[in-house]
Amino acid sequence: AAEMRIAKMEGEGARAVPLAGHVGFDSMPDQLVNKSVNHGFCFNILCVGETGLGKSTLMDTLFNTKFEGEPTQHNQPGVTLKSNTYELQESNVRLKLTVVNTVGFGDQINKEDSYKSIVEFIDAQFEAYLQEELKIKRTLHSYHDTRIHACLYFIAPTGHSLKSLDLVTMKKLDSKVNIIPIIAKSDAISKSELAKFKIKITSELVSNGVQIYQFPTDDESVAEINSTMNSHLPFAVVGSTEEVKIGNKMVKARQYPWGTVQVENENHCDFVKLREMLIRVNMEDLREQTHTRHYELYRRCKLEEMGFKDTDPDSKPFSLQETYEAKRNEFMGELQKKEEEMRQMFVQRVKEKEAELKEAEKELHEKFDRLKKLHQDEKKKLEEKKKSLDDELNTFKQKKTAAELLQNQAQQAGGSTTLKRDKERKK
Amino acid sequence: MIKLIIISHQRNLEGYVGFANLPNQVYRKSVKRGFEFTLMVVGESGLGKSTLINSLFLTDLYSKDYPGPSQRIKKTVQVEQSKVLIKEGGVQLTLTIVDTPGFGDAVDNSNCWQPVINYIDSKCEDFLNAESRVNRRSMPDNRVHCCLYFIAPSGHGLKPLDIEFMKRLHDKVNVIPLIAKADTLTPEECQLFKKQIMKEIQEHKIKIYEFPDTEDDDDNKLIRKIKEKMPLAVVGSNVVIEVNGKKVRGRQYPWGVAEVENGEHCDFTVLRNMLIRTHMQDLKDVTNNVHYENYRSKKLAAVTCNGVDTSKTKGQLTKSPLAQMEEERREHVMKMKKMEAEMEQVFEMKVKEKKQKLKDSEAELERRHEQMKRNLEAQYKELEEKRRVFEEEKANWEAQQRILEQQKLDASKTMEKNKKKGKIF
Numbered sequence: 001a002a003e004m005r006i007a008k009m010e011g012e013g014a015r016a017v018p019l020a021g022h023v024g025f026d027s028m029p030d031q032l033v034n035k036s037v038n039h040g041f042c043f044n045i046l047c048v049g050e051t052g053l054g055k056s057t058l059m060d061t062l063f064n065t066k067f068e069g070e071p072t073q074h075n076q077p078g079v080t081l082k083s084n085t086y087e088l089q090e091s092n093v094r095l096k097l098t099v100v101n102t103v104g105f106g107d108q109i110n111k112e113d114s115y116k117s118i119v120e121f122i123d124a125q126f127e128a129y130l131q132e133e134l135k136i137k138r139t140l141h142s143y144h145d146t147r148i149h150a151c152l153y154f155i156a157p158t159g160h161s162l163k164s165l166d167l168v169t170m171k172k173l174d175s176k177v178n179i180i181p182i183i184a185k186s187d188a189i190s191k192s193e194l195a196k197f198k199i200k201i202t203s204e205l206v207s208n209g210v211q212i213y214q215f216p217t218d219d220e221s222v223a224e225i226n227s228t229m230n231s232h233l234p235f236a237v238v239g240s241t242e243e244v245k246i247g248n249k250m251v252k253a254r255q256y257p258w259g260t261v262q263v264e265n266e267n268h269c270d271f272v273k274l275r276e277m278l279i280r281v282n283m284e285d286l287r288e289q290t291h292t293r294h295y296e297l298y299r300r301c302k303l304e305e306m307g308f309k310d311t312d313p314d315s316k317p318f319s320l321q322e323t324y325e326a327k328r329n330e331f332m333g334e335l336q337k338k339e340e341e342m343r344q345m346f347v348q349r350v351k352e353k354e355a356e357l358k359e360a361e362k363e364l365h366e367k368f369d370r371l372k373k374l375h376q377d378e379k380k381k382l383e384e385k386k387k388s389l390d391d392e393l394n395t396f397k398q399k400k401t402a403a404e405l406l407q408n409q410a411q412q413a414g415g416s417t418t419l420k421r422d423k424e425r426k427k
Numbered sequence: 428m429i430k431l432i433i434i435s436h437q438r439n440l441e442g443y444v445g446f447a448n449l450p451n452q453v454y455r456k457s458v459k460r461g462f463e464f465t466l467m468v469v470g471e472s473g474l475g476k477s478t479l480i481n482s483l484f485l486t487d488l489y490s491k492d493y494p495g496p497s498q499r500i501k502k503t504v505q506v507e508q509s510k511v512l513i514k515e516g517g518v519q520l521t522l523t524i525v526d527t528p529g530f531g532d533a534v535d536n537s538n539c540w541q542p543v544i545n546y547i548d549s550k551c552e553d554f555l556n557a558e559s560r561v562n563r564r565s566m567p568d569n570r571v572h573c574c575l576y577f578i579a580p581s582g583h584g585l586k587p588l589d590i591e592f593m594k595r596l597h598d599k600v601n602v603i604p605l606i607a608k609a610d611t612l613t614p615e616e617c618q619l620f621k622k623q624i625m626k627e628i629q630e631h632k633i634k635i636y637e638f639p640d641t642e643d644d645d646d647n648k649l650i651r652k653i654k655e656k657m658p659l660a661v662v663g664s665n666v667v668i669e670v671n672g673k674k675v676r677g678r679q680y681p682w683g684v685a686e687v688e689n690g691e692h693c694d695f696t697v698l699r700n701m702l703i704r705t706h707m708q709d710l711k712d713v714t715n716n717v718h719y720e721n722y723r724s725k726k727l728a729a730v731t732c733n734g735v736d737t738s739k740t741k742g743q744l745t746k747s748p749l750a751q752m753e754e755e756r757r758e759h760v761m762k763m764k765k766m767e768a769e770m771e772q773v774f775e776m777k778v779k780e781k782k783q784k785l786k787d788s789e790a791e792l793e794r795r796h797e798q799m800k801r802n803l804e805a806q807y808k809e810l811e812e813k814r815r816v817f818e819e820e821k822a823n824w825e826a827q828q829r830i831l832e833q834q835k836l837d838a839s840k841t842m843e844k845n846k847k848k849g850k851i852f
Contacts, residue, residue, distance in 0.1 A: 014510035014521050021485040024704035025464075026516030029457045031708035033450045038641075041449050064444050090447040136727045141716045219459055280445035284452035296563060303561045310561045331752055335759045342763060346770050353774075357781050364785065368792045375799050382806055389814050396821055403828060410835070 042096040042145050043283060044125075046177065048118060048169065049154025050106035051076075053184040058152075058239035059099050061252060061263060062275055063088065066241060067099060076104025079117045083146075098146065106165060115169040122148050122176045126298040133299075147295060149286045150213070150278065151177040154184040155201065155234065159193045162204050170210045176294055178213035178286050180278065181205070186236035186269055187254060187261045194236055201234055215277055216285050229277050235270035238263055461519040463568050464707060465508075465550075467600070468524065469543060469592065470577025471531040472497035474607035479575075479663035480524055482676060482687055483699055486513065487665075488524060496528035504529040504539045506546040525571060531588055540592045547571050547599050551722040570719060573636070573702065573710045574600045577607040578658065582616050584623045593633045599718055601636040601710050603702070604628070609660030609693045610678060610685040617660050624658055638701070639709060653701060659694035662687050 047055040051074050060066055067084065083100040100121070105114055125147045132143050153170055155162065170179055181201065183189070189197060205212060212233065215226035240263050244253040252263040263271045278286075308327065468476045477495025480488050488511055489495035496507070508525045525546065530539055550570045557566045574596060578589055593602055604624065606612070612620060628635060635657070638650045664676045664687050676687040687695045702710075 014512040016512040017486045019485050023485050025520045026518040027704050028462045029454045032457050033454050036453050093447045095446050136724050280448045300561055308561050371796050
């Protein structure tokens with residue numbers, strides 16, 4: 001009876017039991033946090049946007065640092081991605097930050113392929129992680145994760161609508177990376193224009209089916225602030241590393257003859273909102289989404305492309321061993337087949353060539369057989385001629401002999417006649 | 428390329444970027460996710476395993492309704508698990524206790540560790556399969572994170588079974604040996620016993636779970652103190668007794684109360700603090716990064732390097748099997764190219780040979796034919812000459828004959844004439 005009950009328990013899952021005192025496992029989150037702090041964090045941002053939209057300045061402003069780099073020219077032949085990694089530390093937290101910039105984006109006359117190098121870059125990072133994950137001896141724990149966690153898409157502050165390049169690019173990227181669209185250099189737009197601009201952008205994104213990153217609302221502690229912020233997307237930002245004295249404080253600002261735009265003034269722009277959402281509240285969620293959603297999608301597609309399946313045709317699940325062995329056998333079979341095919345081809349060629357040469361040989365022999373026959377015929381003719389000559393000779397000889405004989409006879413007779421005649425004459 | 432930039436401003440002051448808040452984000456998410464832990468207890472019956480578990484987790488995990496392993500008498504060693512959900516301070520823990528009723532209780536205990544090894548491996552296998560699927564859902568971690576091994580308090584040393592078990596499991600799971608029912612040993616006996624056990628553990632090169640050093644010196648001092656107490660000698664109790672006005676868990680003897688949570692009576696609090704309060708996460712990490720990776724790499728190496736000789740496989744372990752197949756494919760392509768080139772060469776050579784032979788044969792036949800022709804021509808010429816001579820002779824003779832004939836004719840004509848003239852009588 002006891003055994004049965006235990007078996008039942010195992011099948012059901014966990015049963016809740018009360019605790020009679022303080023056990024102490026409520027320190028688990030702290031244990032986990034301590035480990036991550038010791039290990040250090042890593043975060044990778046991709047900035048996509050046309051040259052001159054203030055991408056580098058915004059990064060500097062966000063992270064309160066002057067990152068290296070010269071402003072790029074507009075004459076790039078294609079889009080290249082430049083990545084820089086920095087070790088930042090704030091209180092006891094170490095962050096390995098990688099900032100990737102799209103150089104030359106939007107500068108070409110024909111921008112059809114602009115998105116390609118970006119997609120390739122993102123995929124390459126997924127691929128590197130996948131390769132590491134699939135290794136037999138792997139070190140995932142110390143692997144430097146280069147996958148892009150957040151893509152800040154810089155929209156030009158035209159005030160009207162998204163450019164078709166923007167829509168095309170974002171559509172290509174939305175299933176690969178968390179896209180956070182921002183309106184760059186938004187101090188060029190007035191407040192009323194900005195509201196309209198945001199609505200236009202949002203509706204264009206929706207109508208084109210572009211999935212941008214939504215700040216998560218499933219965790220009660222941050223659900224409220226996240227959902228409020230979601231309604232402010234896209235954030236209209238201004239970046240500046242210059243400081244201006246306002247009152248008795250030095251603030252980051254841009255000074256115009258008609259006034260000063262304060263970066264961290266929420267009435268002036270959404271910079272603070274961006275920083276809050278991107279860094280202070282949802283950085284970890286961005287990493288998690290990248291790993292559990294975008295990377296998993298990439299991985300699944302890649303494995304399916306290579307022919308890996310989870311179940312065999314009868315829908316029974318494959319074990320890893322079976323999958324690998326099946327793959328390997330298929331692969332080896334393919335190679336062997338290719339080898340066989342090549343061999344067969346050669347055998348075929350050899351046969352054909354042999355037949356060809358045999359034909360040639362046969363022709364040659366036939367030719368000479370013909371010549372030989374001709375020769376025989378000639379010879380025969382010659383023999384006949386010889387024979388006829390010989391016959392003629394014989395005939396002639398006979399004739400000659402016969403004639404001589406006659407002549408002799410005649411001569412004898414004629415001799416007597418002649419003699420007679422001579423005698424006569426003599427008389 | 429990487430230089431360190433310190434933004435060491437404090438919160439809520441100017442210049443604060445905010446990624447120092449990352450740990451809080453991690454904290455928040457982990458609480459939401461909840462935690463899992465699988466603890467295995469192994470030891471002969473009657474060593475107080477169930478009581479210790481109940482004491483550790485301050486709950487009746489094992490009770491009349493759910494009896495502990497020693498109450499479930501088995502003919503052979505079984506491996507059974509109980510899952511409980513416990514909550515504390517907003518933190519939820521799914522605790523799985525794996526026990527092994529029947530372990531070490533038979534007369535012949537050979538291979539009684541095998542079911543344990545099989546269980547641990549099967550959990551690793553489950554995780555490996557889940558991890559390797561094309562469609563991966565959430566992967567529940569049912570791998571065994573820690574194995575508490577109960578040593579009977581004989582006071583002498585380890586039994587052969589103890590040694591055998593620990594040797595076989597130390598590279599598969601975190602093994603923490605405990606001296607059970609430590610209240611049967613005096614402190615001095617306990618000290619000696621511990622020393623003896625550690626000596627034997629070292630002799631047999633058994634790798635028990637090691638506490639990692641931290642960067643904090645104070646923590647390291649504590650850790651060193653704990654290390655000196657290994658193996659921990661524990662006492663468990665389900666009973667709460669009043670001692671000096673305090674309610675404590677303990678075992679009541681005529682001569683006094685052995686308090687479970689009194690550091691001078693036993694090492695229970697050390698164990699609890701270490702296992703639950705400070706090193707639970709590390710036990711999971713070591714299981715994941717060391718024991719599981721060992722299992723995985725052995726398993727995958729066996730699968731993908733089937734039939735290939737080991738001298739080649741050493742370098743291949745650092746590649747993913749897919750990359751390895753790619754490389755094999757490339758190698759094969761090169762091999763095929765080489766083979767193709769060789770076959771092509773042989774083919775060309777043979778064709779050349781054959782063609783040459785044919786040519787020679789043609790030349791020979793040509794030559795013979797020429798010769799025969801010339802021969803024939805010579806004969807013809809000869810014949811021509813012979814005929815010419817003959818014709819000449821014949822012509823001469825015939826001419827001669829004609830003259831003779833003419834003469835004869837003339838003669839006979841003259842005779843006729845003469846006859847007519849009457850000259851002839």
